[in-house]
Amino acid sequence: MLIQARKKSDVLSSEITLHSVFMRRREFLRAAAATSAAAAIGPFMLSDPAMAGMKLPNVQKTKWTRESLGKDDDLTPLKDVTTYNNFYEFGTGKGDPARKSKDFKTKPWTVVVDGECDKPGRYSFEDLIKPHELQERVYRFRCVEAWSMVIPWVGVPLADIIKRLGPTGNAKYVAFETLVDPAQMPGQKYAILKWPYREGLRMDEAMNPLTLMAVGLYGEELPNQNGAPIRLVTPWKYGFKSIKSIVRISFTEKQPPTSWNMSASREYGFYSNVNPLVNHPRWSQAKERRLGGPTNVFGFVPKRPTLMFNGYEEEVAAMYKGMNLARNY
Ligand SMILES: Nc1nc2c(c(=O)[nH]1)N[C@H]1C(S)=C(S)[C@@H](COP(=O)(O)O)O[C@H]1N2
Numbered sequence: 001m002l003i004q005a006r007k008k009s010d011v012l013s014s015e016i017t018l019h020s021v022f023m024r025r026r027e028f029l030r031a032a033a034a035t036s037a038a039a040a041i042g043p044f045m046l047s048d049p050a051m052a053g054m055k056l057p058n059v060q061k062t063k064w065t066r067e068s069l070g071k072d073d074d075l076t077p078l079k080d081v082t083t084y085n086n087f088y089e090f091g092t093g094k095g096d097p098a099r100k101s102k103d104f105k106t107k108p109w110t111v112v113v114d115g116e117c118d119k120p121g122r123y124s125f126e127d128l129i130k131p132h133e134l135q136e137r138v139y140r141f142r143c144v145e146a147w148s149m150v151i152p153w154v155g156v157p158l159a160d161i162i163k164r165l166g167p168t169g170n171a172k173y174v175a176f177e178t179l180v181d182p183a184q185m186p187g188q189k190y191a192i193l194k195w196p197y198r199e200g201l202r203m204d205e206a207m208n209p210l211t212l213m214a215v216g217l218y219g220e221e222l223p224n225q226n227g228a229p230i231r232l233v234t235p236w237k238y239g240f241k242s243i244k245s246i247v248r249i250s251f252t253e254k255q256p257p258t259s260w261n262m263s264a265s266r267e268y269g270f271y272s273n274v275n276p277l278v279n280h281p282r283w284s285q286a287k288e289r290r291l292g293g294p295t296n297v298f299g300f301v302p303k304r305p306t307l308m309f310n311g312y313e314e315e316v317a318a319m320y321k322g323m324n325l326a327r328n329y
């Protein structure tokens with residue numbers, strides 16, 4: 001479905017978009033703030049100030065819950081998830097994204113779909129993401145820098161989005177790009193990476209049931225620093241594959257170039273699967289530190305062993321059968 005100007009009366013109630021829900025909520029909050037009774041309105045008024053506070057309605061539970069993970073896989077506190085970030089478009093410091101993305105404009109949002117598919121075009125966020133399809137999935141998340149988190153994401157399986165876009169028989173890969181807008185993204189004034197930030201997946205990886213297009217976390221809309229309004233999540237791969245603030249999805253026959261591979265191919269390959277047996281040339285990948293704890297008797301968070309495919313071996317190992325994972329890193 002392409003972007004079109006639609007009359008309000010054309011919109012079915014089943015099509016009420018996330019955006020309209022957000023806008024109504026925003027108006028409500030504004031009205032509430034104008035009255036002295038604001039603090040008594042509801043529990044969300046007291047929610048963590050790190051969040052924009054836009055609650056996502058009707059999110060379905062899935063089998064990927066906190067309970068499906070290990071006893072030492074407690075949810076990472078929201079504070080850590082939203083203040084310790086990598087989003088180089090807003091600076092290279094871990095605190096830069098939270099501080100410098102406050103005014104980043106994510107509404108309206110358009111994603112261009114092109115390449116080997118039946119339904120290329122310019123899609124609005126609301127065309128791609130239907131509120132009634134939202135799911136919660138608690139996943140481990142492992143950065144290549146050897147820290148990790150456990151995050152309750154909200155999103156839609158990428159496979160469902162791809163099926164609707166109708167990839168042709170020539171589509172062997174899916175490529176993604178982040179917005180380029182140096183006026184809003186101060187980090188893009190520097191050539192730390194070649195902008196836009198690019199990532200890609202092989203088609204079977206993109207269609208894997210684990211692969212999520214996330215639009216929220218902790219039950220609410222994604223904070224800007226976490227990749228609003230739409231970002232990829234591939235929990236068995238290092239964090240840098242999880243490209244943020246996506247504006248282009250391209251179906252390609254050839255393996256697409258990716259930002260980290262372009263900048264340091266010896267260190268970052270196309271696959272980037274979490275693998276404790278294959279070290280980064282400059283550091284070990286055998287262990288990781290979980291942000292937010294738990295702490296040991298000495299009061300610090302000890303390193304823990306990194307799991308093969310970040311603990312998702314059962315779901316993904318078959319895709320790499322017969323591949324040399326030390327060579328295809
Ligand atoms: N566009 C874009 N996407 C990006 C990055 C980035 O710098 N730019 N950093 C990546 C890296 S290295 C990591 S670890 C994760 C961090 O996601 P988080 O801040 O939500 O934890 O985002 C990934 N996606």
Ligand SMILES: [Mo]
Nearest residue numbers: 143144239240
């Ligand atoms: Mo990362």
